[in-house]
Amino acid sequence: MIERLDEKIELCCDECGDSAGRVFDRDDFDIMIQHAKDEGWRIFKMGREWKHNCADCRDDR
Numbered sequence: 001m002i003e004r005l006d007e008k009i010e011l012c013c014d015e016c017g018d019s020a021g022r023v024f025d026r027d028d029f030d031i032m033i034q035h036a037k038d039e040g041w042r043i044f045k046m047g048r049e050w051k052h053n054c055a056d057c058r059d060d061r
């Protein structure tokens with residue numbers, strides 16, 4: 001899930017709730033997603049909702 005804090009955004013795992021470890025400016029959404037992917041996160045769409053699973057929780061490996 002995406003946590004929105006005023007001007008900042010933070011990516012948190014939908015399974016364990018852990019943060020991706022960095023807070024980004026609201027305008028840096030794409031950079032945040034790329035950062036998470038680089039960290040091994042799995043980001044995918046389920047129905048209409050985006051899911052964000054950290055490297056520990058992703059279930060496809």
Ligand SMILES: [Zn+2]
Pocket residue numbers: 013014015016017018053054055056057
């Ligand atoms: Zn997790």
